[in-house]
Amino acid sequence: MISGSSGLIGETQKRLPTLFSFTAERLADLGEIPDHWFSYDGPASLLNQIAVKAVDVLKVKQCQILVLAPGGIFRSQAFHGLPAVVSKQSPAQRDNYRAQELLQKAVLEENPTFIDQNIKPLNRDQQAVLRVGLQENIYLFPMRIDTEPVGLFMVSVEPSMQKIEDMNQAYLLANQAAKVLHRESLPYSDEESIVEIVMALSKALEARDLSTGEHCRHITRLTERIAIDLGCSFHDIQSIRRAALLHDIGKIGIPDNILHKPGALNDHEWVIMKQHPEIGARILRMIAGLSDVARLVLAHHERFDGSGYPLGLSGEEIPIGARILTVVDAFGAMITDRVYRPARTIPEAVEEIQRCAGKDFDPKIVKSFTKIINMPLAGAEPVN
Incomplete structure (x- = not known):
C-alpha cells in the first residue's frame, strides 16, 4: 500500500x-525522419523504403512491418532482408503463421518486446515469429497513433547483439511507419x-x-x-x-x-x-x-x-x-x-x-x- x-x-x-503515457507522445519528442530519405510512390512503397532504411541505418539484418488488421490479426505489409524463400511467398503465405497472441501482447506494450533465440526453450509463439524469416534475435516495436495501436515494427539482429545501437532511430522509423499506416489508404478500411x-x-x-x-x-x-x-x-x-x-x-x-x-x-x-x-x-x-x-x-x-x-x-x-x-x-x-x-x-x-x-x-x-x-x-x- x-x-x-x-x-x-x-x-x-x-x-x-x-x-x-502513450508511445506516440514519446516518439513526438524525438523529431522527424528527414524527408529526403524517402520518395513517394504510394503507401506500400513508402513502407518498403522504411524497411530498407531500417536495415541500413540500424545495422540490423532484417526488418518487417506488420499492420494490425480487423479482428486483431497482424499481416505483413513490408519487409527487407528476409530469406529468398520467404521473400518469394505471397502475402497470404507470409501471414500463415500462428503467433497472434504474442503479437497482440507486444503491440500493447510501451517498450519493444525482445525475443532472444539463445534463451531456451522458446514457446510456440516465439518459434512462430522466428519461422516467418526473422531468424535472429528480434525486437518488436509497438506502433501507435495517439492511443490506438496500428501495427508492429519488427527488426532482427545478430545473435551476438543484445540491443540495437541507436534505439532512438529505431523508434523514429517505427513512428514513421505508424504515420504511413494511419494516413495512407491501406486495405483494412x-x-x-x-x-x-x-x-x-x-x-x-x-x-x-x-x-x-x-x-x-x-x-x-x-x-x-x-x-x-x-x-x-x-x-x-x-x-x-x-x-x-x-x-x-x-x-x-x-x-x-x-x-x-x-x-x-x-x-x-x-x-x-x-x-x-x-x-x-x-x-x-x-x-x-x-x-x-x-x-x-x-x-x-x-x-x-x-x-x-x-x-x-x-x-x-x-x-x-x-x-x-x-x-x-x-x-x-x-x-x-x-x-x-x-x-x-x-x-x-x-x-x-x-x-x-x-x-x-x-x-x-x-x-x-x-x-x-x-x-x-x-x-x-x-x-x-
Missing part, C-alpha cells in the same frame, strides 16, 4: 507520467475507419472542453494496463481503451452554463450532468463497430454496490471494462484540481480508492489498480 512518506510520493509522481472516428470524437470532446479531453487521454493508458493485468482479451482491451478515451463524449450534449460552471453544481444541474453517459452511449451506438464501447460508456458511473447511475447495476452486472474505467476515472478526477476543490495527493487518492473497494469499486479491480500504481518503472533502454 502506498504510504504518505514524501520519498514515496515523489517516486509515485515520477511513475505517473509513465502510467499515463473498416478498422481504419473506426480509428479515425474515435480520434475525431476525442478531438471534438477536447475542443468542447479542454480539461475533460485531457482527463480522458490521461486515464486511457492506465485503464489499458489494468485490463491487460486482468487478462482481458485483445478485443476487449481495444474496446476498453476506446471507452476510456470517449467515456465523457456525452458531455458534448451538456449546456455550457453547466459544463463550464466555475463552482459546484446544484441539484438540478447534477440531474442534467448525469445524463452524459446516456448521451454518449447514444452517440456511439450510431457508429458501426463501437457498440461494445457504447455499452462501457453507458455504465462508467455505475457503482459496485448498485448505487450508481443511470441503470443502478451492481457487481458483475456491470461490464468489466466499465468497472475498470470507474476506478481509473475516479482516481484521475481526485488528483486533478477543480475550481471548487484542490487536487488530492496520489497516496490520498489511492487510499480513498482502497477505502471504497466493495462499495463503489470492484475489489478485484482495486487490487490490480494498486499493484500497477505501485509497480516500479519497467521497460527497455530509456529514450534519451
Whole structure:
C-alpha cells in the first residue's frame, strides 16, 4: 500500500507520467525522419523504403512491418532482408503463421518486446515469429497513433547483439511507419475507419472542453494496463481503451452554463450532468463497430454496490471494462484540481480508492489498480 512518506510520493509522481503515457507522445519528442530519405510512390512503397532504411541505418539484418488488421490479426505489409524463400511467398503465405497472441501482447506494450533465440526453450509463439524469416534475435516495436495501436515494427539482429545501437532511430522509423499506416489508404478500411472516428470524437470532446479531453487521454493508458493485468482479451482491451478515451463524449450534449460552471453544481444541474453517459452511449451506438464501447460508456458511473447511475447495476452486472474505467476515472478526477476543490495527493487518492473497494469499486479491480500504481518503472533502454 502506498504510504504518505514524501520519498514515496515523489517516486509515485515520477511513475505517473509513465502510467499515463502513450508511445506516440514519446516518439513526438524525438523529431522527424528527414524527408529526403524517402520518395513517394504510394503507401506500400513508402513502407518498403522504411524497411530498407531500417536495415541500413540500424545495422540490423532484417526488418518487417506488420499492420494490425480487423479482428486483431497482424499481416505483413513490408519487409527487407528476409530469406529468398520467404521473400518469394505471397502475402497470404507470409501471414500463415500462428503467433497472434504474442503479437497482440507486444503491440500493447510501451517498450519493444525482445525475443532472444539463445534463451531456451522458446514457446510456440516465439518459434512462430522466428519461422516467418526473422531468424535472429528480434525486437518488436509497438506502433501507435495517439492511443490506438496500428501495427508492429519488427527488426532482427545478430545473435551476438543484445540491443540495437541507436534505439532512438529505431523508434523514429517505427513512428514513421505508424504515420504511413494511419494516413495512407491501406486495405483494412473498416478498422481504419473506426480509428479515425474515435480520434475525431476525442478531438471534438477536447475542443468542447479542454480539461475533460485531457482527463480522458490521461486515464486511457492506465485503464489499458489494468485490463491487460486482468487478462482481458485483445478485443476487449481495444474496446476498453476506446471507452476510456470517449467515456465523457456525452458531455458534448451538456449546456455550457453547466459544463463550464466555475463552482459546484446544484441539484438540478447534477440531474442534467448525469445524463452524459446516456448521451454518449447514444452517440456511439450510431457508429458501426463501437457498440461494445457504447455499452462501457453507458455504465462508467455505475457503482459496485448498485448505487450508481443511470441503470443502478451492481457487481458483475456491470461490464468489466466499465468497472475498470470507474476506478481509473475516479482516481484521475481526485488528483486533478477543480475550481471548487484542490487536487488530492496520489497516496490520498489511492487510499480513498482502497477505502471504497466493495462499495463503489470492484475489489478485484482495486487490487490490480494498486499493484500497477505501485509497480516500479519497467521497460527497455530509456529514450534519451
